[in-house]
Amino acid sequence: MSAEAAVFYLFAAITVFSGGVVVLARSLIYSAFALLFTFFGVAGLYVLLGADFLAATQLLIYVGGILVLLLFGVMLTHKLYDLDLRSEVTQFLPGIIVAAGLFAILSAIGLRTRWAVGPGRPPSVTTAEIGRLFMSQYLLPFEAASILLLVALMGAAMIVRRRRDA
């Protein structure tokens, strides 16, 4: 088995196994930390796929931002001294049937379909190119995303803020 294959299987295993823990664990804290490993696994896969900028972004934003936010959410919605943090599971059987079915169908599609054949992109440094694209072809979504962030953050802050005197 080549080195690349070994690394792939390692990261794939981390990702999928952690994903399983996120979804199945009893304790919310276990889920949150498993999510951390899932994000790391995905970042590793990105590196293998030659998306270096994306991998760094994944770590910075998903782990550094979103996961921290989720942890805050977990912590703030449970009484700290009551370390119960149990998260219950309902209707497990139908859920697992649906999930298994989805996995089977989507994998089959993934394996059977003739996806677009192209030159492919051997791993290379992408940051400069991505930066250039942001300023040229992707300018509109770039600016729109900044508006989205402004409004989302304003909105989130407004929702959480204690009612002010009007």
Next chain:
Amino acid sequence: MMVGLSHYLVVSSALFSLGILGILTRRNAVNVLMGVELVLNSANLNLVAFSRFGSGNLQGQLFAVFVIVIAAAEVAVALAIVLTLYRLRRTPNLDETDILRG
């Protein structure tokens, strides 16, 4: 065996299915959010894999960057709402939200 597109697609479909499982079976709103994040990550993995093996352009990766940004904004708003839910009701569980029924 060379690691090819199919390998990544199987991983992403596994992630997607796990995410859906979490969304369908979890009572805690934060847990459901984690399931959603799994789904978004699986789609991102698809995009990057297709970019690498298929088209050769960076459009997939750019798309993935925007997805990450959107996910961040979504989580911020979702947690704000969950926090308010907890403040009003002392529980982050979804089963106990049933005022709106009719």
Next chain:
Amino acid sequence: MPDVVASMKRFEPELILTGALLLVVVADATGARWRDVASRILTIGGLALALVRSVELRGGSAQVFGGMAVIDPLASFFEALLIGASLLVVLAFTFRNSRELHGLGQGEFYSLMLAVTLSNILLATANDLAMLYLALEMVSITSYVMVAYMKGDRMSNEASLKYILFGAVSTGAMLYGLSFLYGLTGTTSLPAIREFLAAGVTDSNRFAIYAIALLVFAGFGFKTATVPFHFWCPDVYQGAPTPVTAFLSVAPKAAGFAIMMRFFYTGLAVPRTGPWDLAGTIDWVRVLMVVSVLTMTVGNVAALTQTNMKRLLAYSSIAHAGYIMMGVVALSQNGARALMIYLLAYLFMNLGAFLVVTLVHLHDGTFDLRDYPGLYRRSPLLTVAMAIFLLSLMGIPPLVGFMGKLYVFAAIIERGPAYFWFAAVGAVNAAIAAYYYARVLKTMVIDTAPVEKPPFRLAFPDAAWVWILLLGNVLPLVWWARIDGWARTSLSLYAGP
């Protein structure tokens, strides 16, 4: 660089909205006493100016910003519709006449309105998968915040939670479908996707296309509240502040239909034979028909037993989405035109109904139909106006709602005998709907209240807006030729470079 400058010239309405948004944010941040008034003036001014420029700039067909968005007559039509809808909502529903909004911050609300309008327009003009997803999520996230606006209220909170979780799942599934589409075609640009798919779809790709269509429809179905992605609708409409509900029922829905049209007709249509032949992999028509029928029926049947006015109008909204889908099913020039006309009519009918509900809530504090008896004696204007809105929703001539239904049914019937059963189902549904609309009318006019309540005095601005929306339902008939002409000329979709 030249492309960017040229694109910006065509993007003036969006730039105006962005500028207004930033100004409102700054004004609100100053904390000065006049900031609420300033926010409102800036918002109304911004929307009005954007509307004017949008109408002036219409015409021409081009991709802008590197193919991310497209400005064509269809886009101009929807721009005008969407900005107009926001303007009407901001003008007619104020912080004074909406009891639910009393005491809440105004600056944030207006900036959210501007942001959601901008997002709606970006959605209606999207030409690339990344832009499509970004705009869709922008609309959704700003809507989630608006629904959660009454933060101290349990119903609002529960509604926004259901909304965001349902929405996140639907759009997540859609994203997975979009990623498959990228993988299949090697590009995220809609015109290029169409070129690729038109070249032919092999058997091995067939299932992928099915899966893509299903997943993508999850996102579109969520935004337009069609079955089976409508479950969030009644709860969200009931829990959100009524002005937000009124807005959600018209604008994001219209934007959702616009992008649905654009996606199917631009992304999946066969080039060179016009936008109306879809890449024939799936029997789209049958699938869309089933969706339309289910949507109408579920909406109408569920509305029959509702007593909460907001929930009733929510289910009515779902049913109307079903009628609008009839325009999509027709898959023809006339079908698309019917869709546009119906959305225009729907704007005035629905906003009117919600305005009446808001005003009743302002004076009586209730959304329950069982508290509506005797309204006729207390406020004849409100009752007559509501009657007009309900009749329009029912589709009674000569009101604008009738025109909408007429166009939609005509577009279906002219497709041939195979479609007749579909039109018949639509007609039956309209009849079922008439029952619950009539029930509201009867309660208001004929039933007497057990306890006499004092008559309403409507504030002048409120009465004025009721009149304006009322006329909006009645007068269009006078100028029908012009409206029809406008819809016709708007019907050219950008077909690629």
